[in-house]
Structure formats: C-alpha cells, structure tokens
Amino acid sequence: MADTASQSSQHDPDARGHFGDYGGRFLPEALMGALDELAAEYDKAQHDPEFTAEFQRLLSGYAGRPSLLTEAPRFAEHAGGARIFLKREDLNHTGSHKINNVLGQALLTKRMGKKRVIAETGAGQHGVATATACALLDLECVVYMGEVDTERQALNVARMRLLGAEVVPVGTGSRTLKDAINEALRDWVTNVDTTHYLLGTAAGAHPFPVMVRNFHKVIGQEAREQILERTGRLPDAVAACVGGGSNAIGIFHGFLDDADVRLVGLEPGGKGLDSGEHGATLTQGTPGTLHGALSYLLQDDDGQTIEAYSISAGLDYPGVGPEHSHLKDVGRAEYRAVTDDEAMDAFQLLSKTEGIIPAVESAHALAGALQLGRELGPDGLIVVSLSGRGDKDVDTAARYFNLVEGV
Amino acid sequence: MSRIDELFAQTRGEGRGALIGYLPAGYPTVAESKELLAATVDAGADLVEVGFPYSDPVMDGPTIQAAADTALRNGFRLKDLFEVVESVANRGGRAVVMTYWNPVFHYGVDAFARDLAAAGGLGLITPDLTPDEGSEWIAASDTHGLDRIFLVAPSSSDERIALTTAAASGFVYATAVMGVTGARDTVGAAAQGLVNRTRAHTDLPVGVGLGVRSGDQAAEVSAFADGVIVGSALVTKAGEGTDAVAALTKELAEGVRRPRA
Numbered sequence: 001m002a003d004t005a006s007q008s009s010q011h012d013p014d015a016r017g018h019f020g021d022y023g024g025r026f027l028p029e030a031l032m033g034a035l036d037e038l039a040a041e042y043d044k045a046q047h048d049p050e051f052t053a054e055f056q057r058l059l060s061g062y063a064g065r066p067s068l069l070t071e072a073p074r075f076a077e078h079a080g081g082a083r084i085f086l087k088r089e090d091l092n093h094t095g096s097h098k099i100n101n102v103l104g105q106a107l108l109t110k111r112m113g114k115k116r117v118i119a120e121t122g123a124g125q126h127g128v129a130t131a132t133a134c135a136l137l138d139l140e141c142v143v144y145m146g147e148v149d150t151e152r153q154a155l156n157v158a159r160m161r162l163l164g165a166e167v168v169p170v171g172t173g174s175r176t177l178k179d180a181i182n183e184a185l186r187d188w189v190t191n192v193d194t195t196h197y198l199l200g201t202a203a204g205a206h207p208f209p210v211m212v213r214n215f216h217k218v219i220g221q222e223a224r225e226q227i228l229e230r231t232g233r234l235p236d237a238v239a240a241c242v243g244g245g246s247n248a249i250g251i252f253h254g255f256l257d258d259a260d261v262r263l264v265g266l267e268p269g270g271k272g273l274d275s276g277e278h279g280a281t282l283t284q285g286t287p288g289t290l291h292g293a294l295s296y297l298l299q300d301d302d303g304q305t306i307e308a309y310s311i312s313a314g315l316d317y318p319g320v321g322p323e324h325s326h327l328k329d330v331g332r333a334e335y336r337a338v339t340d341d342e343a344m345d346a347f348q349l350l351s352k353t354e355g356i357i358p359a360v361e362s363a364h365a366l367a368g369a370l371q372l373g374r375e376l377g378p379d380g381l382i383v384v385s386l387s388g389r390g391d392k393d394v395d396t397a398a399r400y401f402n403l404v405e406g407v
Numbered sequence: 408m409s410r411i412d413e414l415f416a417q418t419r420g421e422g423r424g425a426l427i428g429y430l431p432a433g434y435p436t437v438a439e440s441k442e443l444l445a446a447t448v449d450a451g452a453d454l455v456e457v458g459f460p461y462s463d464p465v466m467d468g469p470t471i472q473a474a475a476d477t478a479l480r481n482g483f484r485l486k487d488l489f490e491v492v493e494s495v496a497n498r499g500g501r502a503v504v505m506t507y508w509n510p511v512f513h514y515g516v517d518a519f520a521r522d523l524a525a526a527g528g529l530g531l532i533t534p535d536l537t538p539d540e541g542s543e544w545i546a547a548s549d550t551h552g553l554d555r556i557f558l559v560a561p562s563s564s565d566e567r568i569a570l571t572t573a574a575a576s577g578f579v580y581a582t583a584v585m586g587v588t589g590a591r592d593t594v595g596a597a598a599q600g601l602v603n604r605t606r607a608h609t610d611l612p613v614g615v616g617l618g619v620r621s622g623d624q625a626a627e628v629s630a631f632a633d634g635v636i637v638g639s640a641l642v643t644k645a646g647e648g649t650d651a652v653a654a655l656t657k658e659l660a661e662g663v664r665r666p667r668a
Contacts, residue, residue: 016539026508026535028466030560030585032567172472178463185465190586192562289509289535290463302485303513304462 011256013323017206017293020329022322025205026289027185034192039207041112046214051111055104055215062136063092063099065218069226069383074353075366079373082380085230086356087223087251089387096359096388097219097247098129098200104215106133109196116140116195120184122149122177122243123314123361124156125388126200131165141165144183146176149313156392174307177243177317181291201244202321205292209321213249220254223383231381237262237372240385241364242335243279243315245324247387252333262334265324266368268310269337279308280337281320282328295322311340311396312360314388342367344400347390359388360396410501410529411554411577414453415612415633424629424663426451427614428656429505429638430645431458432491433483434474441494446649447641448500451660456532456636457492459485459506466507466534468589470639474646485510489526496527503556503577505532511544520547530554530577538574545574556580559605561597572609578634579605583617590640591618599631625662635663 017023025035045051059065068088076084089097109117117139121127127143134141143160147169150157160167173179181204188197202212220238227235238255240248242265255261270278278284281296288297290305298306298318308318327333347363349370350356358366362385369384376382390397398404408416418425428447432440444455460475460483467475488504495502504523511519511531523531530553536544538557548555554577559568562585572579583598584591602613614634619625621640628635637659644651 024540025537026540028534028560028582029537029558029567029571030562030582032537032539033562033564036564173462173476182463182465186468186587189466192585286513288513291465292535294512297509299509299513303510304479305509 011253013206013210017210019209019323019326022295022325023206023209023293025292026294027205027292028189030189031192035205035207037112041108042207042211045108045111051107055107058103059100059218063103065092066222067091069223069230072350072354075350076373078349079370080376080380081378082373082376082382083231084369084373084382084384085227086384086386087219089219089247089385090356090358090362090389094129094132095391096125096129097216097250098126099132100218100250101200101212101215101246102126102129102133102198105196105198106137106139109139109198110137112196114194114196116191117198118142118144118184118187118195119198119200120144120177120180121200122180122316123312123359124149124153124160124392125314125359127165127167128156128159128163130198130200131160131163134165135163142187143167144170144180144187146170146174146180148175149177152313152396153392176313178305185291201246202249202323203244203291203293203295203319209293209323212246213253213323216246216250217253219247219250219385220252223251224254227383233381234258234261235381235383236376237264238383239264239266239365239368239372241266241315241361241387242282242320242324243268243317243361244319245321247385249321249323251385252327256332263327263332264368264372265333265335266364267335267337268312268315268364269339270309270311272339273337277309278337279310279315279317281318282324282335283337287325290319293322295325296320296328311343312364314359314361315364336368338364338367346370347397348401357390358386359390360393362387409552409554409577411454414501415578418453419633422667424632425453425634426625426660426663427454427456427634427636428452428641429456429458429636430641431460431471431474431478432488433460433478433481434642434645435477436481437483437487437491440491442649443645443652444491444495444500445498446653447656448495448498450653450656452500452656454501454503455495456505457488457495457502459488459504459510461507461510464507466587468587468639470642471588474642485514489522492523492528493526502528503530503532503554504528505534508533508536516543517547517550520551520553524551524553528553530556532556532580534558538571541574558582559601561585561601565604568605569608572605572611575611578612578614579609580636581605581613581615581632583615586617588617588639590620590643598628602632622658622662625659626665629663629665630667635659
C-alpha cells in the first residue's frame with residue numbers, strides 16, 4: 001500500500017499555508033502559538049517512521065483499510081450506461097472517511113502531550129469518529145454540535161455519549177456546523193495549553209487544510225490503484241461531495257497529476273440555487289475569511305456569513321476548504337450543485353439497485369455521477385467517493401419518503 | 408504623531424492609564440448606539456472602540472455575541488458603522504473600530520480605510536488579523552493615516568510579540584487572559600507579565616483588555632498598563648440605558664485616576 005501520510009508534493013501550500021490566493025491564518029493571536037506548535041509537530045511526525053507506521057497500523061488494523069472499490073452496475077444503468085465504481089469509505093470503522101483524519105490527529109495529540117480533544121460535528125460522523133479515537137487512545141473528548149443537528153442526528157449524539165464523549169449542543173447563530181466550529185474555537189482559545197482542536201475537515205487555519213488532506217490522501221491512492229487493477233485504465237471522472245471538502249480533497253489527490261481525469265465536487269444545492277436555501281459555496285460564493293482561512297464563502301453585501309442550508313447536516317456549511325477554492329480558480333477541479341431532491345433520488349436508487357444505503361452527503365456525489373454518466377455516455381468510467389453509510393440518515397429518509405406510518 | 412499617540416502622551420503625563428470603552432455599533436439600534444457612545448465619551452472614556460456586529464464572533468463571549476445578534480436583527484448594516492464613528496468624532500471623542508476581518512476584506516481594505524478615516528475614525532483593532540496576513544491593511548493604514556492595533560496574548564512567544572509590536576501603531580492590545588471576551592472577577596495575573604514582556608519590545612503604549620468590569624479592577628490594571636479596556640461590562644450596562652453606561656464609565660474613569668501604588 002502507498003505510504004499515506006509522509007509524502008510532500010508540489011501541491012503543498014507555501015510555508016504560511018497558502019494554496020494560491022487562499023488559505024493562510026485568520027485567527028486570534030492567542031492561537032498562533034498552538035498553530036505553530038501543531039505545524040511543527042505534524043512536520044516532524046510525517047517524517048518519523050515510527051509515527052507513520054503507527055498510523056498505518058491503525059488504518060489497516062482498526063479502521064479496516066484498504067476500503068473496497070465496488071462496481072455498481074444496476075445503479076449505473078440509470079447513468080447512460082457508464083461504468084460506476086464506488087470507493088467504499090462507508091465500510092470503514094465508524095462508517096465514514098472521517099476515521100482516517102481522526103486517527104492521525106489523535107496520534108498527534110498524544111505526541112504533543114495533550115490530554116483533551118475538542119471537535120465540532122455536523123452530521124455526527126466526525127464527532128463519532130473523534131469520540132472513537134479518543135476512547136481508543138485514552139483522551140478526554142468534548143464534541144460541539146449545533147442544536148439543529150443534535151435533533152436531526154439524535155442517534156449519533158447517543159453514539160458519542162456511549163463512547164465516553166461529552167456532547168455540547170450549541171444554541172447560538174444558525175445552530176448548525178458553523179456555530180459548532182465557533183464554539184469549539186472559543187473553547188480552544190481558552191484551553192489551548194491542554195487541548196487539541198481536532199478539526200474535522202480540510203478547512204480552517206494552516207496547518208489544518210494540508211494536514212487533514214494528507215491524512216485522507218489514502219482514499220485517492222487506494223482508489224487509483226484499484227481502478228487501474230480492475231479496469232486497466234484511469235477513470236474519466238472522480239466525483240465526491242463537498243461540504244468542507246475533506247473526502248473530496250482526499251480522493252482528488254490520488255488523481256491530481258492525471259490531467260485527463262476530471263475532478264468533480266458536488267455541493268449541496270438544497271432547495272435550488274434560486275431559492276437562496278443551499279450550501280453551494282464554490283458555485284455561488286465569493287472569497288472571504290471564515291474560521292481561520294481565506295476561501296470561497298457564502299456572504300452578504302456586508303461580509304456577514306449567510307447561513308447555509310442542506311437536507312444533509314454534513315454539507316450544511318457556508319465555507320469550504322481553501323485548496324478547493326484554489327483548484328476551482330486554476331480550473332483543475334469543477335464544482336456543481338445537486339439539490340436535496342436529486343440527492344434523495346440517488347439515495348433511494350442506490351439503496352434499491354445495489355443494496356447499499358449511502359449517507360445523504362454521499363448521495364450528492366451519486367447524483368453527480370448520474371449526471372456525469374449521462375454526459376460521458378456508455379464508454380464513461382466514473383469513480384464515486386461513497387464517503388459514508390446512511391444508517392444515521394434513516395430517520396431523515398423515513399420522513400422524506402413517508403416510509404413509516406405516523407412519522 | 409497620531410491623535411492616539413497624543414492621547415497616551417497626555418495620560419502618561421498625568422501618571423494614569425487611559426480608559427478605553429467598547430460598545431457595538433447598532434446595539435440595540437443604530438440611533439441608540441450613538442447615544443450610548445456619547446454617554447461614554449461625556450462620562451470620561453478617553454477612547455472608544457466601536458464594535459462591528461459580526462455573524463461569527465469567535466473571540467467573543469456570550470454578552471457581546473448577544474449584542475451583535477440584536478444589532479443584526481435590528482437591521483445594522485456596514486454603512487451604519489461609519490455614521491456611528493462620525494457621531495463619536497462630532498461629540499469630541501476619539502474612536503477606533505474593532506472588527507473581525509471579513510467585513511473589511513469584503514468591503515475592500517483600502518476603501519474601508521479611506522471611509523473610516525473620512526468618518527473621523529483613528530484606527531482599527533483586528534482580533535482575527537495578525538501582521539502575518541496584514542500586508543494589505545498595513546499599506547492601507549499608512550495611506551490613510553490610521554493606527555493599526557494588533558493583539559498580543561499570554562501565549563504569544565517573545566518572537567511573536569516582537570513581530571506584532573513592530574507592525575503595530577497607536578497602542579498594543581494585550582489580552583489579559585486566555586479566553587474570549589467577558590467580565591471576570593479577577594483580571595489574570597498573566598496580564599502584568601504580558602505587559603512587561605511587551606514593553607521589552609516596544610515603546611508603544613500597552614492596553615489591557617478582557618475581564619475588567621469595576622473601578623477597582625480599572626485601578627489595579629491602570630497601575631501597570633497604559634490603557635484599561637472595558638467591553639462586556641459596558642455592553643451589559645448598555646442594555647439598561649445611557650444612565651447605567653454613564654455611571655459605570657464614571658466609576659472606571661475614577662478608577663484609572665487613582666494614585667498608582
């Protein structure tokens with residue numbers, strides 16, 4: 001298996017964390033020392049064979065990597081006859097790609113001698129993954145989660161508590177992921193001496209975007225090897241959902257140097273771009289700073305953040321990781337929006353044709369793959385990042401499709 | 408010499424700290440925020456920080472978060488900020504703006520500096536912009552004659568304090584404790600150490616903020632700092648009206664004038 005965490009590449013940001021015009025550090029001075037320490041420790045760790053070996057051991061022996069690449073022929077019949085392969089991050093321990101990054105950062109936390117971890121979560125996938133890693137590595141864990149999301153994802157709240165984490169519902173602002181991050185940052189600035197902020201996506205201040213990306217690069221490295229082995233060629237397109245963009249940046253990186261492979265990020269179009277209720281940051285936003293980085297942002301005429309909306313709690317975020325902004329501007333990746341309805345159609349279709357219930361987040365990538373397949377025609381070959389499983393979304397689906405009497 | 412330099416030359420001459428009061432523009436409404444700021448100027452604030460109500464105030468505790476929410480719900484817009492600053496200047500007060508970076512970035516850094524200077528504002532306090540990312544603001548503040556007040560924290564290394572003070576002008580904002588804004592019973596013991604460490608790198612005045620809420624605390628901080636910054640405690644009083652704000656400001660103004668031990 002490819003060496004996952006240790007390679008630096010020409011795609012790395014500059015020393016202060018800039019991907020082209022984006023990234024950097026826009027956070028209070030009080031956190032600069034901790035960010036410097038984290039960057040230095042991460043730099044040492046990724047060149048330390050002991051650290052990388054321990055990370056590999058956890059990925060294979062605990063998370064269950066490599067994850068499968070599964071062909072989805074019955075699903076693909078609805079995609080103009082193109083071949084579609086699913087990169088099965090849903091089969092990882094805890095049910096999503098999030099475990100890759102969490103294990104890496106939890107190991108770093110131990111290395112830095114910190115005992116307490118805080119995290120934000122939207123859908124609960126990152127919160128559950130963080131609580132899991134903290135249980136495994138004996139770290140105190142506090143997870144901030146917007147009140148809207150604790151209601152949408154009540155089962156994941158219970159999961160985190162079972163794993164020994166404290167879950168703090170956040171009742172400020174839009175009461176979703178954005179506000180959970182605000183509250184986690186307030187905790188961090190107060191407790192930075194003892195606490196690591198285990199950020200769950202490839203966004204935020206340097207070094208988070210590059211570090212989180214590198215912990216997820218294994219997705220793309222495996223997918224590239226697997227698709228070559230199975231089909232003898234590279235795919236025409238790689239599709240992944242983008243909220244903050246961690247699974248997308250992870251799978252994209254496996255193919256970044258393959259100029260003929262289209263990298264397509266699918267953003268939450270919510271109730272439609274014209275409705276104003278969406279989270280399509282890259283397709284509808286403009287550059288701005290939020291949560292520590294300069295990147296595309298949904299904002300109003302005064303630079304106030306606009307609250308995002310999506311049926312998927314994990315994509316309901318008005319910002320996006322800075323590397324995606326860079327890839328968009330230089331034209332290496334393309335981003336489009338998928339509505340709630342399109343995502344839910346794909347959610348149901350995959351369930352019924354392949355027996356795989358995807359996360360609603362990942363269903364956005366599946367809807368994108370259906371579009372791409374029709375555009376590419378019968379010779380098309382697409383790899384989709386199936387970033388998570390849909391168990392947590394059964395309640396959402398039951399309401400959406402009226403599957404249970406009286407709900 | 409900027410008007411902030413003149414202020415600190417004067418208060419240093421008087422052997423006291425300057426009283427710096429924070430209130431958000433637009434809280435609870437734009438018109439009332441002008442009255443509240445006028446009350447702090449009249450009651451003895453040497454300098455006021457006009458806060459920009461922002462959707463994602465990660466450095467602020469519950470009091471200022473709630474005030475920002477109220478201001479935004481009551482229709483505060485960015486253009487109102489300049490009007491509020493102008494009202495302070497017209498009252499004979501000195502005003503700087505405290506704002507998170509994105510509204511400035513989105514407006515255009517040079518345009519923001521130009522319009523702030525035209526409104527009579529003296530500078531900008533930037534809680535989430537450090538000199539590392541500050542080149543555009545540093546240029547714009549030079550062009551338009553504004554002071555740039557950067558923050559130092561107890562966690563700042565000497566190297567970072569040197570970098571920050573070299574880029575700052577007017578004064579340096581020292582956060583007394585690790586944490587967000589909010590009134591506290593005690594101002595951290597870390598504050599004096601931070602002021603001393605900062606002074607090792609600069610002759611700029613050092614103001615101390617985060618947690619000050621009473622005349623006694625103001626006197627305590629004034630004994631070792633050039634400025635005493637009061638935010639959340641004033642914002643709480645602003646919810647009760649101009650009389651309450653004036654009364655607290657008078658108490659604080661008396662505090663900074665107590666003889667230094």
